[in-house]
Amino acid sequence: MSSVTADPTGAGSTAAGSATAAGTATAAGTAARVPHQVARAQGGAAGAEVVTTVAVVVCTYTDARWDLLCRAVESVQHQTLAPRRLVLCVDHNPELARRCRRRWPEGGEHGAVRVEVVENRYAGRLGSARNTAVEEVGADADVVAFLDDDAAADPGWLETLLRVYQEDPAARAVGGAPLPVLETALPRWFPPEFHWVFGCHYRGLPTRRAPMRHLIGANMSARTDVLREVRGFHADDHDDMDLSHRVAAAHGAASVLYEPRAQVRHFVPAHRVTWNYFWRRCYVVNREKVRALRDMGDAGNLGAELEFVADAARTVLGSVGRALLGRPAGLAPSAAMVAGIGLAGLGNVHGRLAMLLGRTPPARTRGLPA
16 A cells, blocks of 8 residues: 655655554654743743643554554654653453553553553543543643554654644644545545544645645644643544633634644545545544534534535535636536535534434543543
């Protein structure tokens, strides 16, 4: 398997190798090293303390990703800025937890950074696993960074994330770009605007540091004090959207930032680039999103989705215009975009009807205890 990953900074990074080696490429142009230990200071007009330390959380739930999980952990251990803690939270899988403890025993040698294996203590899934890990970190680090178990961080990932907090005192949550490492080539009809379907940076996101409504969960971070303030994650499967909206509601839109130079390599298995996966994700994600937005109260909004639809409409109209001029190459991706947006709309209607009829089960992830 080999594939070229789309680099949002324009550096054109290339990833190659097997599925178990996904994510070993280094981002071009990684900025200079940030000092690890710097005395805390007041952060300018915003009054926020300058952050200097970071903990990393990786959540996992299945043995099927074991090789990728090991690669993810190894990538954290080889950061140019060593994290203060690395917490691996196993989500309701006792056998996997035992396997992790054999691989990273409590009293054993783990490499540059010790791996702390814990188990999800709450009823929910990913959001609850992340809450468990945040509790474990406590106040031991200024920032908590979240990495998916099927993603490998570039060596300068943590440095780049932390630099945003140091340079912008308004920053409360910062996300980076998960770049796809494809097990198989994308079909010609797959629009680059829909790479969000498999959890990666997609066309339309900022190519330079900028505020963003909805960070991508495979590669995001937040100040530890802000995580406690918003009581962590409150959604089972939309935890990244939940955190982004709650932080923005509490601290303003400029407090949630996207830094595309903070890159990880997110493995995309072959089944995620099929039509069956595409349509199901468009439909189901937006059906389930209704409950997540309801649970956010005033913090929830569809601003990001409406902006996405507006941008997609312009893209589709442009491709139709080019087709009329004899250049029809973009019609298939545009047709997929129209279908995807239509399916998302149907999913939203389904979710709203289910909620009106009282058929929407409550979220199992309910946030950290007050």
